[in-house]
Amino acid sequence: MILTVLNALAEPTRLTAMAILADHGEHCVCELMERCSATQSRMSRHMGVLKAAGLVIDRRDAQWVRYRINPDLPADISAAVEAVLACRKTAERKAA
Numbered sequence: 001m002i003l004t005v006l007n008a009l010a011e012p013t014r015l016t017a018m019a020i021l022a023d024h025g026e027h028c029v030c031e032l033m034e035r036c037s038a039t040q041s042r043m044s045r046h047m048g049v050l051k052a053a054g055l056v057i058d059r060r061d062a063q064w065v066r067y068r069i070n071p072d073l074p075a076d077i078s079a080a081v082e083a084v085l086a087c088r089k090t091a092e093r094k095a096a
Contacts, residue, residue, distance in 0.1 A: 001054070005077055008053035009084050013038055014046045018069070021056065022085055026066040055081065 009015050016036050020027055033043045047067055050056045054077070056067045073081070
């Protein structure tokens with residue numbers, strides 16, 4: 001499972017989406033599209049990869065789909081995700 005998770009996080013758009021979702025809130029796909037500069041089809045494909053990896057869950061809200069980080073992630077997977085997101089944040093600070 002860890003390889004699936006790391007592979008899912010290795011793509012920049014998916015990693016950005018996970019960083020957005022890391023606030024533990026729900027975000028609609030339209031917000032993720034805007035913040036990730038992605039089209040609807042591209043964003044849906046990326047979210048499908050994250051969902052297949054077990055990292056996110058979704059719920060329908062009328063015509064919208066809302067995503068959040070899977071609250072039932074195993075502790076080791078959750079720790080790996082947090083470590084990857086922390087590395088991303090550090091890299092962003094160094095690049096600025």
